[in-house]
Amino acid sequence: MSDLSVQLGRLTLRNPVLVASGTFGYAREMAPFVDFAKLGGVVPKTVTQSPRAGNRPPRTVETASGMLNAIGLDNDGLEHFLTHHVPYLRTLPTAIVGNIAGKSEDEFVAMAARVHQSREGLAALELNLSCPNVSGGTDFAIDPELTRRIVRRCRDTCPDLPLIAKLTPNVTDITVIARAAADGGADAVSAVNTFVGMAIDWRRRKPILGNVTGGLSGPAIKPLALRAVWRIAQLKAVPVIAVGGIATLDDVMEFLIAGASAVQVGTANFYDPTASVRIADGLPAALAELGASSVREVVGTLKTP
Numbered sequence: 346m347s348d349l350s351v352q353l354g355r356l357t358l359r360n361p362v363l364v365a366s367g368t369f370g371y372a373r374e375m376a377p378f379v380d381f382a383k384l385g386g387v388v389p390k391t392v393t394q395s396p397r398a399g400n401r402p403p404r405t406v407e408t409a410s411g412m413l414n415a416i417g418l419d420n421d422g423l424e425h426f427l428t429h430h431v432p433y434l435r436t437l438p439t440a441i442v443g444n445i446a447g448k449s450e451d452e453f454v455a456m457a458a459r460v461h462q463s464r465e466g467l468a469a470l471e472l473n474l475s476c477p478n479v480s481g482g483t484d485f486a487i488d489p490e491l492t493r494r495i496v497r498r499c500r501d502t503c504p505d506l507p508l509i510a511k512l513t514p515n516v517t518d519i520t521v522i523a524r525a526a527a528d529g530g531a532d533a534v535s536a537v538n539t540f541v542g543m544a545i546d547w548r549r550r551k552p553i554l555g556n557v558t559g560g561l562s563g564p565a566i567k568p569l570a571l572r573a574v575w576r577i578a579q580l581k582a583v584p585v586i587a588v589g590g591i592a593t594l595d596d597v598m599e600f601l602i603a604g605a606s607a608v609q610v611g612t613a614n615f616y617d618p619t620a621s622v623r624i625a626d627g628l629p630a631a632l633a634e635l636g637a638s639s640v641r642e643v644v645g646t647l648k649t650p
């Protein structure tokens with residue numbers, strides 16, 4: 346019997362396979378396809394303090410081996426999440442990781458405090474410091490000091506709630522931001538959110554997305570995410586949850602070897618809602634191929650020349 350459990354600071358998960366925010370709704374819509382008991386965790390769509398309508402359409406476009414999205418954090422707000430979605434989510438036999446985005450440092454702290462106060466049912470909180478599609482919003486995780494301060498203040502407000510800082514790859518050196526999140530007291534970092542890109546309809550001389558630019562995700566970004574995760578893991582400062590182009594068991598094993606302690610499956614959920622469950626089912630056999638009987642044994646075991 347393999348030991349699939351993983352420890353990310355204060356957070357323990359039954360296995361390292363989660364589903365990523367914004368690609369799994371609030372889980373209800375996935376219930377017909379997914380045996381939640383087989384997942385390490387579910388990260389529901391980001392919620393903001395107040396409801397948001399999101400960006401003007403079109404909001405998604407398919408690209409080579411991936412997609413661009415500019416949803417713009419369309420959601421019904423934190424109170425609706427706590428009263429409408431959490432009562433359902435907490436009945437699911439898996440860890441639920443809430444995901445919030447504040448418009449300012451103070452709003453992040455106020456939202457974290459509210460979640461903490463009524464946290465029953467939430468195993469952890471992911472701070473989305475990195476949404477590229479919110480007009481007028483700040484991509485907090487491009488600034489190490491801001492990242493450190495937001496994580497620190499949320500940490501102080503919610504001392505026993507596991508906190509995960511979700512990082513943007515749209516920076517020169519993501520390890521600087523990861524270290525800042527670690528200094529702020531994050532239990533883990535999720536790396537990465539989407540890469541900013543764009544698509545053009547040349548005949549109409551127009552951008553395809555209503556927001557002009559959007560975030561690139563899917564298999565196209567896997568090698569980029571792999572490098573980001575590998576570099577952060579080498580800091581040995583904070584556990585890493587890998588996100589970016591993960592669609593298969595092989596992808597997951599690559600990220601674990603690169604140093605990820607857990608993974609999130611994102612875009613793949615849209616075209617194969619059972620991907621995460623199949624990956625989790627396949628983990629023991631993949632570990633056995635390496636002569637390992639636990640996930641922990643293989644994390645960060647890359648042999649570099």
Ligand SMILES: Cc1cc2nc3c(=O)[nH]c(=O)nc-3n(C[C@H](O)[C@H](O)[C@H](O)COP(=O)(O)O)c2cc1C
Nearest residue numbers: 365366367391414537538562563589590591611612
């Ligand atoms: C349509 C769409 C919506 C997303 N919405 C969110 C969101 O609300 N919050 C968040 O933290 N990440 C969001 N993401 C980013 C994903 O969680 C993930 O970090 C990213 O897509 C890279 O992983 P992937 O290549 O496996 O999709 C979204 C991604 C997509 C494709």
